[in-house]
Amino acid sequence: MTDSSNNVPVQPLYPDAGTPVPLPRLYLDAPLPDRGRFGPWIYGNFVATLDGRIALAHPETGRLGVTASIGDARDWRLFQELAARADVLITSGRYLRDLRLGAAQDVLPLSSKPPFVDLAEWRVEHGYPRQPDVAVMSGSLDFQIPEALFRQGRRVTVLTGTAAGDEAVHRHERSGARVMRISAGGAVKGDDVARTLGDMGYRRAYSVTGPYVLHALMQAGALDALFLTQRHRIVGGEDYSTITAGPVLTPPADLQLQWLYLDAATETAPGQQFARFSLEYPPSSAHADP
Ligand SMILES: NC(=O)c1ccc[n+]([C@@H]2O[C@H](COP(=O)([O-])OP(=O)(O)OC[C@H]3O[C@@H](n4cnc5c(N)ncnc54)[C@H](OP(=O)(O)O)[C@@H]3O)[C@@H](O)[C@H]2O)c1
Structure with a gap:
């Protein structure tokens, strides 16, 4: 799909089925909370196929990545709009390693590419710095921080454990x-991530990472919302990533649908649906109280 396809509207299905609405600004103008369970409102975002793939292994290198068969330009626009709403992005050691190997999809949002310049302008108009700050979750500390992040004036914080050398x-x-x-x-x-980011004054944190970080956030009851694009496509494959990985979540993370849009199929692309969920954590669960 090309970016001009952003002119095609999407169909609201839930909570109210209404008339079609434009894709651009769908997530940029939506009211979002600025306080979460432990401090900042923490939200994640994924694009997945109907068989749950968020990344497939490259046939030659074996490295996992989001293929064109999984993501598309319309979802990428919404991913960038969500980044525009954040004070800080949560990324991972893995992402920064991929970035050096050229395997990551893009530099960290906001993208500096022409279709997204309106997002940086929107931030400035709304009193935000042009680019969100960055928090890197890593145990290994085995990565390099791109100089470009500092040149863009972003505050970069590495969150690690006491075992770090x-x-x-x-x-x-x-x-x-x-x-x-x-x-x-x-x-x-x-929950330590959430409290630390809260103490630093952040009100909204956007996790742009993969399954392990999402697991850590959900296990602690620290993920407040999940935005999920489901592509109406099945890709199969033996070596892939899915939304979360790690020990069985006890209790499981239960989600409540907040909205749902249908992005209808075209002659050249399958349909997809854009959902937003809130996370529901039982008060009696093993999670720490806020
Ligand atoms: N389709 C989508 O929407 C989507 C979204 C995101 C990612 N992806 C893809 O999914 C694939 C897999 O990503 P991934 O497995 O690398 O997942 P990930 O969760 O993004 O990153 C894992 C890395 O994060 C750090 N980490 C995770 N949990 C941690 C914790 N509790 N404490 C400290 N550090 C922690 C570790 O870094 P260290 O190794 O440095 O310790 C670990 O290597 C990638 O190909 C990515 O492109 C797809």
């Missing part, structure tokens, strides 16, 4: 990042 910590600090050991051990806990 001093040498790697100092390397990231020398590059201009702040490194915080926020949880005991190697991995960081989702």
